[in-house]
Amino acid sequence: MSKYRITITHSPYRSLIANLCLIACLGIVLGSLSSAIWTWLDPFILIVVWIGASLLLIHQGVTSARDNTLYPFRYSILLSSNGEIRQITSPSHSTFNVENSRERGAGVGDATLRIHPASQLFPWGIYIAVAKVKDKWFDKSHSHFGWVLRNECSEADYRRLCRAVNCVRKGTHSRN
Template sequence: MSKYSVVITPSHWRHFQPVIPLAALGLSFACMPEAATSYLPEYSLLAVWVGVATGLALYLLRQGINTTPGHWHVSEDGEFQLSPRHEQPPPVWRVSEDSRVTWWGLYLVLHQHAKPAHRRWLLKGEVSEQNYRRLCRVLNRSNAKY
């Protein structure tokens, strides 16, 4: 089992992470058909939209944006491990069959025994080209097993 060392440098696009759901919400509000909004006054729809947008923005900002660089050790079997920062060894995460390779990045779903899944998008520019290809091979191999 060979391990690769993967350094992750977060993309500047991660700063726009809260904006995308808010823009989708605004677009859906603007594209609502007249039949859905005709029985309510316009100010009540605006009040509902502002309330939902504020709640969504607060939720997304509370979750935070991870812009700290990461360092992973990845095996060809689909095991991910954060680089150790302390004396004790870090936990080992396994790649799930729900992980996907897309044209803009990788969607990683990592599992550990009796713990909830860790889900993360890894954009193309956040790792080197060589490590991106390695991660794609690991995900394709793990998806082929199932």
């Protein structure tokens, strides 16, 4: 069983993309308000506040991307040929944690997680879901591990992750 060490460094543009999506959602909400609401609110002031908040969010996203202050962490995982992932270094302030697996109390590197067929490949990145033990019959059999965007690891490592997800989705669990 071959193992590959994959180092993932989160892109600083994640916050900028999230801020742009938030601005677009708020714009859609403002545009879909009924005319009855507009009689209670002053449209000019509301649009000025929305434009000001948009500029503030864009400025925050651009400065964090330029200074690399919001996502300065990286983590490493071991990927085996049968679709198992083991986190070997812990990120400084990441949102996911290997202890979210069913192995409570396991330290970094102790928990081996298997890629679930619910994982997806998209043109912009990979959504990785890992298998988990179900507590109740109606629980999902997988949990969210993380997103890996196209520019967050080397091209060879990204292709390895893509092959692992494809093999797990096809049910072969072997990349040879």
